[in-house]
Amino acid sequence: MIDITLLGTAALFPLPKRALTAAYLFCGGHGILFDCGEGTQTAARRAGVSLMKADIIALTHYHGDHVFGLPGLFQTFSNLERTEPLYVIGPAGLQKAMEPILKLAWQTSYEIKLIEIPPEGLKLCELVKGWAYEAKLSAFPTEHRIVSQGYCFTLGRAGKFQPDKAQALNIPITQWSVLQKGNSVQVGDKIILPNQVMGAPRKGLKFIFSGDTTFCESLIDAATGADLMICEATFGENEQEEVANRHGHMTFRQAAETAKRADVKQLWLAHYSHKIIDPREYLPNATAIFENTICGKDGMSTTLHFED
Ligand SMILES: [Zn+2]
Numbered sequence: 001m002i003d004i005t006l007l008g009t010a011a012l013f014p015l016p017k018r019a020l021t022a023a024y025l026f027c028g029g030h031g032i033l034f035d036c037g038e039g040t041q042t043a044a045r046r047a048g049v050s051l052m053k054a055d056i057i058a059l060t061h062y063h064g065d066h067v068f069g070l071p072g073l074f075q076t077f078s079n080l081e082r083t084e085p086l087y088v089i090g091p092a093g094l095q096k097a098m099e100p101i102l103k104l105a106w107q108t109s110y111e112i113k114l115i116e117i118p119p120e121g122l123k124l125c126e127l128v129k130g131w132a133y134e135a136k137l138s139a140f141p142t143e144h145r146i147v148s149q150g151y152c153f154t155l156g157r158a159g160k161f162q163p164d165k166a167q168a169l170n171i172p173i174t175q176w177s178v179l180q181k182g183n184s185v186q187v188g189d190k191i192i193l194p195n196q197v198m199g200a201p202r203k204g205l206k207f208i209f210s211g212d213t214t215f216c217e218s219l220i221d222a223a224t225g226a227d228l229m230i231c232e233a234t235f236g237e238n239e240q241e242e243v244a245n246r247h248g249h250m251t252f253r254q255a256a257e258t259a260k261r262a263d264v265k266q267l268w269l270a271h272y273s274h275k276i277i278d279p280r281e282y283l284p285n286a287t288a289i290f291e292n293t294i295c296g297k298d299g300m301s302t303t304l305h306f307e308d
């Protein structure tokens, strides 16, 4: 199960009732914050979300509206006497982009580690102890005015444990949970692998955070079959497509087209231009293409559950 909270839905600058676009994912006692613009920590407070359990901050790109909240949040963590390390992930240029931010944060009560995601994605339990064995974060390139990437979080689901097979292999019951957690065990002189006692993997969960991007194939590919996609939709009118392309953004219609082609289950729109007073006014432009579109609202949240 994964809890997702949309902390903000604004683009460029925060408004009195609209924080900058960011999202928080919480799974099994651990969290990932996606982007951190000015005011993200207060947006989290309003949404009733504690960011202290965040192990990772995943940045989509280094425009100010996605990173200027970092120094303040780093300081808050120190004030709250955080000791667990914090991993910051971002596209190429992370070190350089973080230099002035880390200078502002000065001394922290915990370690800030800058890391890049390998092409095959990051198995989170290998980074931080306690993450679900099947949790994985990967990045995919998007198309914006500067180097940018979106994120895909997946929570895999192992097949059902088959006790008859375990018994046939003489595996002591005390070792069953080790196999169920995806580790091998030794019985006598034999190594037993989890797939010898587990059924075929079942359908897991998938969450996509687009970051800022134009309409692009890499987002469609990455989002294929996602349970939820939070997607940027900076412009409301279909006629603004040319402006959207030029600025490295999307319209409501293009976000819906992405969701439709990727066959996602649900689409939440975010990153609205300040000129959009009420996003619901433009919602029909999206629902005409992809029905299960929701206008993202600051503080809205959902829980994604495994099927059956
Ligand atoms: Zn932006």
Ligand SMILES: [Zn+2]
Residues within 6 Å of the ligand: 061, 063, 144, 212
């Ligand atoms: Zn941007």
